Amino acid sequence: MxxxxxxxxxxxxxxxxxxxxxxxxxxxxxxxxxxxxxxxxxxxxxxxxxxxxxxxxxxxxxxxxxxxxxxxxxxxxxxxxxxxxxxxxxxxxxxxxxxxxxxxxxxxxxxxxxxxxxxxxxxxxxxxxxxxxxxxxxxxxxxxxxxxxxxxLQVRPAPPMDRALIATGFGYRPERRARQAEVLNHLLPRVRDIRRGGSAAIDLCDVAAGRLDGYYERGLQPWDYAAGALIAAEAGALVGGRAGTAPGPDLTLAAPAGLFEPLQEALDQLGAWRD
Missing domain, CATH: 3.30.540.10 (Fructose-1,6-Bisphosphatase, subunit A, domain 1)
Structure with a gap:
């Protein structure tokens, strides 16, 4: 039985x-x-x-x-x-x-x-x-x-990527931080500006509240994004990782439809999911 x-x-x-x-x-x-x-x-x-x-x-x-x-x-x-x-x-x-x-x-x-x-x-x-x-x-x-x-809460309507305010965060290991700086160096000229707040959960919530247009980060663990990802999604954001995957340690990404897709593509091309 x-x-x-x-x-x-x-x-x-x-x-x-x-x-x-x-x-x-x-x-x-x-x-x-x-x-x-x-x-x-x-x-x-x-x-x-x-x-x-x-x-x-x-x-x-x-x-x-x-x-x-x-x-x-x-x-x-x-x-x-x-x-x-x-x-x-x-x-x-x-x-x-x-x-x-x-x-x-x-x-x-x-x-x-x-x-x-x-x-x-x-x-x-x-x-x-x-x-x-x-x-x-x-x-x-x-x-x-x-x-x-x-x-x-409701996400802000998606702007063109060159008008998007994007938040991110950095890991603690020097080699990962160096790689994240490389990605940021290439992404920054393609968006309105970058913010680094220091809390993944708050960044995700700020996407939900329309205070940010989008957010991405590599290296997060489930406790970093579990609550914030649901809040962002229920406020209308798309939340994921690399194309076709859920948020996770490789990449966590949140943005409204229309911005999520080009931001995800740009991050994939830049290798934001790897050290």
Whole structure:
């Protein structure tokens, strides 16, 4: 007899429950980070280089989120940037970045956030991005749109690429940064201008809000883009990687139809998907 778990049947009730949990977790972690930020942060660990810091607050925020998820959704799976991992049986998986924009946070810059997403049987379903320094909360529910503090979000109409304001980000390894600089050197003359904010989740949300025309980056992990990608998509953006692929470590790209396609083609020609 096959005892494999059957896929979860999506329902408005499940979506509402997952959104409520995600909002509560993001609000709690955002408050912890915002109110508890010490004047002189202590580096608890490093990742791939001395630049890529992991602060004590980062780790504390993930622990807060994981505790809340374990209390309210004990049978769900969890994937967290700072090492949280749990295998569940419910078909729901949470992808958590407790502090996206860690270096911004370390330096007292406002572009940092808490990013929480939920998949149901592998389908992106809920995304919440809490931006305390801006006093903003963005969220999306699959098929129901994206919102900023309760107000619907809509991407900006696609401009010609030479009039597009594009955001990007850079990796931490020197060799990757050098390659990304080469790509940027060739792309910059072909667009209106480039912005580098320091948080992939916020950049994706800013595409959703019409504050940017497009965004791309190589080297992102699922926790970097899971929530922001859903928010951008529900606001009307196309979101993907290289042609015919989903967003991922090779390339993540978001822009409205009409800009997405030429930007994706340009990035492919420039080899933005490889080091």
């Amino acid at each position: 096959d005892h494999a778990r059957q896929p979860v049947e999506p329902s408005a009730e499940l979506y509402a429950e997952l959104l409520d949990v995600a909002l509560a977790a993001a609000e709690g972690a955002g408050a912890l980070l915002d109110q508890g930020r010490p004047e002189h942060l202590t580096v608890a660990a490093t990742k791939t280089s001395a630049v890529d810091v992991v602060t004590e607050m980062d780790i504390a925020a993930e622990q807060l989120i994981v505790r809340l998820l374990a209390e309210r959704r004990p049978h769900d799976s969890i994937l967290g940037e700072e090492g949280a991992a749990a295998e569940g049986t419910s078909g729901v998986r949470w992808t958590v970045d407790p502090l996206d924009g860690t270096v911004n946070y370390l330096y007292g810059l406002p572009s940092w956030c808490v990013s929480i997403a939920a998949d149901v049987d592998g389908v992106p379903t809920i995304g919440v991005v809490e931006i305390p320094a801006r006093g903003e909360r963005m969220h999306a529910v699959r098929g129901a749109g994206a919102f900023l503090d309760g107000r619907p």
